[in-house]
Amino acid sequence: MKHISSLQNKVIKDILKLQEKSRERRKQGLFVIEGKREINLAIKGSYEITSLLFVADKVSDDFISQFENADVIEVTNDVYQKIAYRESTEGVMALAKTKNLDLQNLVFNNSSPLILVAEAIEKPGNIGAMLRTADAANIDAVILADSKTDIYNPNVIRSSVGCLFTNQIATGSSEEIITFLKKQDIHIYSATLQNSNAYIDEDYSSASALVVGTEATGLTDIWRDQATQNINIPMEGVIDSMNVSVAAAILLFEAKRQRNK
Incomplete structure (x- = not known):
């Protein structure tokens, strides 16, 4: 020693x-x-x-x-x-x-995986909070698209209270991830205000990827254009957005509610 x-x-x-x-x-x-x-x-x-x-x-x-x-x-x-x-x-x-976080290393143990995709998230605290939610919901994977933050940043580990290690995680560009999801026949539900339906009206019981972006700019065009369906969380207050980790939690637990009926 x-x-x-x-x-x-x-x-x-x-x-x-x-x-x-x-x-x-x-x-x-x-x-x-x-x-x-x-x-x-x-x-x-x-x-x-x-x-x-x-x-x-x-x-x-x-x-x-x-x-x-x-x-x-x-x-x-x-x-x-x-x-x-x-x-x-x-x-x-x-x-x-560190691990190889390539998309091809993801393994799904069921035919209808539930996945969270987060695009261009910069704040480590938001990534950590989403990893905690993903663990709580016991989803199949978290994928970071065009990530602005190193997943092994100490603040990600701290804010995730160790859930960095309990989730299956992958990273890639938005283009790579969309190609991967479509090849796997996973429906893409992009959270955006444009051309969208209320999230509560969609069916997430089949293989689904719920996609969230930054509060400042939202998702980029590629996610809106390539989505199976764009979805929104209706806002009833003055502002038109909420914290990305809160939005992710709302969407994931609605999907879990539907699947647990």
């Missing part, structure tokens, strides 16, 4: 880079996970843990013992506080290998 007490240690400097820069995460093929719950969920989600860093008096031997194939490193509390992104993560973090 290694011991690190210096902030100048190369391992510590590399972790800080992974926390701060998506370019570094892509380069190294690694990202940081903080907290026992999140680490355990990552393991269940088949993520490979390469290193475990911990503060000795905050983590049990039983927890550490399950990482015999990883590089286990004890760090001082000062070092941990320097590299931790969150204020309270139980004195333990791990480095894990």
Whole structure:
């Protein structure tokens, strides 16, 4: 077992880079996970843990013992506080290998999958919130189209409370995703104000992809033009939009309601 007490240690400097820069995460093929719950969920989600860093008096031997194939490193509390992104993560973090999130790696265990597609979402908190909703609804996949945020951003992991690891996730361009969905005979329901029906009037019992975009600009033309049906959530107040993660939740749970009849 290694011991690190210096902030100048190369391992510590590399972790800080992974926390701060998506370019570094892509380069190294690694990202940081903080907290026992999140680490355990990552393991269940088949993520490979390469290193475990911990503060000795905050983590049990039983927890550490399950990482015999990883590089286990004890760090001082000062070092941990320097590299931790969150204020309270139980004195333990791990480095894990990123996954290949290609569309072709998606596996559907039923003939009528329910999928959430989110286009060009920039705020990590919104992505995290949608991943939590996707987990709660137990849908088949979340697909990020033309994503503006690295899925392994620490804020995505934090705001998803580990649901990054409980969902099947893929990324791709809007064109690639539309081609993939149509090849799989999955109906596309694009949430947009233009040429749309109220979401409650559509039938999502067959294979369906519910597509949401940013609050500022909505979905791009390709999603509106290629949709099986455009849908909207009727607004009864002054503004004409709502938070994208809230909209996603409304649509997903309507689809679940229909399927659970």
